[in-house]
Amino acid sequence: MWWNRFPSPRAALGSGGMEWSEHIALRAALEWQLDAGVSDAVAEAPIDRFAVPAPAPETKAKESQPAPTLASVKPVEADPVAEAEFSATRAGDRDALRATLGAFEHCELKRGARNLVFSDGVPNAQVMIIGEAPGRDEDREGRPFVGRAGQLLDKMLAAIGLSRQESVYITNVLPWRPPQNRDPKPDEIAMMRPFVSRHVELIAPKAVILMGNISCDAALRKRGITRLRGTWTEGYGAPALPMFHPAYLLRNPAAKRAAWADLLSLKARLENVT
Numbered sequence: 001m002w003w004n005r006f007p008s009p010r011a012a013l014g015s016g017g018m019e020w021s022e023h024i025a026l027r028a029a030l031e032w033q034l035d036a037g038v039s040d041a042v043a044e045a046p047i048d049r050f051a052v053p054a055p056a057p058e059t060k061a062k063e064s065q066p067a068p069t070l071a072s073v074k075p076v077e078a079d080p081v082a083e084a085e086f087s088a089t090r091a092g093d094r095d096a097l098r099a100t101l102g103a104f105e106h107c108e109l110k111r112g113a114r115n116l117v118f119s120d121g122v123p124n125a126q127v128m129i130i131g132e133a134p135g136r137d138e139d140r141e142g143r144p145f146v147g148r149a150g151q152l153l154d155k156m157l158a159a160i161g162l163s164r165q166e167s168v169y170i171t172n173v174l175p176w177r178p179p180q181n182r183d184p185k186p187d188e189i190a191m192m193r194p195f196v197s198r199h200v201e202l203i204a205p206k207a208v209i210l211m212g213n214i215s216c217d218a219a220l221r222k223r224g225i226t227r228l229r230g231t232w233t234e235g236y237g238a239p240a241l242p243m244f245h246p247a248y249l250l251r252n253p254a255a256k257r258a259a260w261a262d263l264l265s266l267k268a269r270l271e272n273v274t
Contacts, residue, residue, distance in 0.1 A: 080106035080191040088198040094123060097202060101175055101195050107188060113176035115142035119199075120171075121164040126270060128205035128238075129153070130196065131172040132214035132245065133184055139177035144170050149246040156246070156259065160267040169203050171196070173218045189218050200236035206273050207266060208238045212245030230262050232269070241266060 083106065091097035098118045104110075117134040120143045129145075137147035145153050145164075154164065162168050174184050174192055184192075196218060200208060210216050213223045219235030220242075222228060228242040243262045244255050 084191045085194040088194040091198055094202055097198060107191055109176035109178055112179055114139050116175050117142055117144050117172060118175055120144050121169040122166060124203060125167055125169040126206040127162060127168045128203050129168060129170045129209045129211060130215045131211045133172055133174035134177040135181055144172050148250060152246040152249060156263055160263050171199055173214050184214055193218050197236050200238060205238060207269055208235050208240040210235060210240055210242045216242050
């Protein structure tokens, strides 16, 4: 049996390994276990059942993530073009369109301009002229084509029997003056395009005159006024004729011959329509 492996107390004492009292205690413990039925070992190493178990190793707690706050939540950026389309289509008349355009806050040009330059001329006119953007004089007065270019435009219209007081309606792609009269940027044109389109729908002209490259860009998504001018096309769902801008004619008087040919083409079209 396994307990026979332990030496007798006297043998152990003779070997000098233990005190006699220790042998007596150990022997008594073994005999008690034998009487309790403990006869076989269940492990290679002895197990102290009375020892206090060692604490389990602590696991690193997962760092808690801070709860999102209003400051940490990134706001959804608005789409200026989509908002312009939505707002413009809801305008039922010119006054509503003007008010909607005045309340539009996504175009930075508004912050540096003096006035909203909306329109001039006769509502529901047969001819609608769409210029590019207001200049200094237009920004000051709040009306399109009132400077030197506007004076030349009035003379051009009078040459074929038209006028803004009786038969022409005038607006611009941009209602606010760009700083230093710079060209409008693509994003500025894109966000103003829905308003111009709705403007044309409300006026319902027989012909739309696209004055200059910016107007052609907004209506046709094309530039190159020298190539485009003089050829009828469609813009904003209406017959459209690209022409040189009067400001260009002031800088390039030789182009007035081509402008006169375009005016005659407009006159002939109106006569055929009426």
